[in-house]
Amino acid sequence: MTGRLSGFTTQVKEVASECESTHYVIHREMLASRKMLPELSNILQDVIKIINNIKVHALNSHLFTQLCEEMDTEHIRLLLYTEVRWLSEGRSLARAFKLREPLQRFLLEKQSPLAAHFSDTEWVIKLVYLCDIFNLLNELSLSLQRGMTTVFKLADKVAAFKAKLELWGRRVNVGIFVMFQTLAEILKETEPGPSFSQLVHDHLSQLSKEIEHYFPTTKDPRSGKEWICNPFVNKPGESTLSVLEEDQLLEIANDGGLKSMFETTSNLHTFWIKVKVEYPEIATKALKSLLPFPTSCLCEAGFSAVTATKMRLRSRLDISHTLQVSLSPITPRWDHPVAGKQAQGSH
Known part of the structure; x- marks a missing residue:
């Protein structure tokens, strides 16, 4: 599709030299957030193992749901981590942290060595940091998924996040973590090790470099425009x-x-x-x-509509009219067609 010699983009530019190609912003933002320091990557892998250990077995999943109901937790199910779903990383981590008490209890009953992680204060603090930073990345991702937007608006959002990362790095150097809400609450009760601040600072610096790599200042779409x-x-x-x-x-x-x-x-x-x-x-x-589409949110909305439409009780091959109603911003006036129908009388 994007080959520089014979791909679709190259062939289009042969007949329309003014045409410009771009990789949509949300995907680049997701790629920038994937690279992590080994210490934090290990935390993510541990959480994925814990989630999979419960979710992949129907009996374990059912027993864990019962345990959550008995403990009267806010949520009763874990969320699977799926790499292709952009918001999955942050939401899976946040759900695992909220259910840390039933998780530890369940794993102890199963005699799993993974239960020891929840007794490790340093491990829990790093998990909380990951929850907060990925929540902020998810907020950025959601702010980029809007209809009738432009490359200029999205460039403004990314530039603002770049500036925030630099500011957060300076705050962390002096021991300020208020921008990470959950972490700030945990640190009121727990004192992290001396290396934790340096770990957070290094990760923020790495994230800033990755975003600069995928959104270089030299190729800012706003320059000169x-x-x-x-x-x-x-x-x-x-x-x-x-x-x-x-x-x-x-x-x-x-x-x-x-x-x-x-x-x-x-x-x-x-x-x-x-x-x-x-x-x-x-x-x-x-x-x-x-003119260029800066995001693929319209395509994603179409895929979601098809997923919701194609089910066991609704399996028609032609769903064009259904999609038109599902994706249209105009609210259907159901009262007009209903007014022309006669209601069935009671027996």
């Missing part, structure tokens, strides 16, 4: 525009009517489409940058 996000604050000489495009941009920047329309328009696409009638060259250049 600030005028697209707001044409009324453009500074002359900052963007690479032709003479005609620069003249049109200056006319837009000094048009009070367009400025009012920009402030009231819900998204950039709509604004530049309206501007295209009067200023076609500069609007076309802006729309080409706004």
Whole structure:
């Protein structure tokens, strides 16, 4: 698909040289978060072993559910870790931490050596840190999965997270962990070893480097295109525009009517489409940058809809009409077709 010699992207660029290709943002964010220090990676592998030890056996899973019900826990089931599901890592770790007491009790009854982990304070603290950092990564991932967004908005989100990682690293150096909520609560009662702060700092530094690798500053989609996000604050000489495009941009920047329309328009696409009638060259250049799909959330929504639709009691091959209703943002007016039907009378 993306081969540089004969792939789909190469063939498209042969007939449309201005076309640009990109790897969607959410996947790159997920790849950046996968690399971990060995000490933290071992914690993740231990949790996966514990979860699999219970979930893969129906009897163990049933007995563990009963134990959770007896202990009146908030949750009664563990969540399997699946590498291809982006939010799975954080949610599996968080669920395992919340059920740590029934997990330890269950593993002790089974005489499993894995039960010893929950008695190890250092191991539990590292688990809590992983829960918090992956929860923050999941929040970033969810903020990137929005419809009618642009590469500029997503670049803003990633840049903000980069800055946060640097700030968190400096805070950790002086013993401040308030940005990790669960960890901060645990540390009020437990004093970690001297190497823990250095471990967290090293992981944050590694995560920052990985995000920089997948989102390099030199390839920031916002560079030289600030005028697209707001044409009324453009500074002359900052963007690479032709003479005609620069003249049109200056006319837009000094048009009070367009400025009012920009402030009231819900998204950039709509604004530049309206501007295209009067200023076609500069609007076309802006729309080409706004055109690429920055995320695959629409595809993911379609896959989820198919999964929910195709079941044992609903197995039609043609589901086009069902998908249209499932994915449409318009709420169906069920009262109209229902009004034309006669209700069955009671017997």
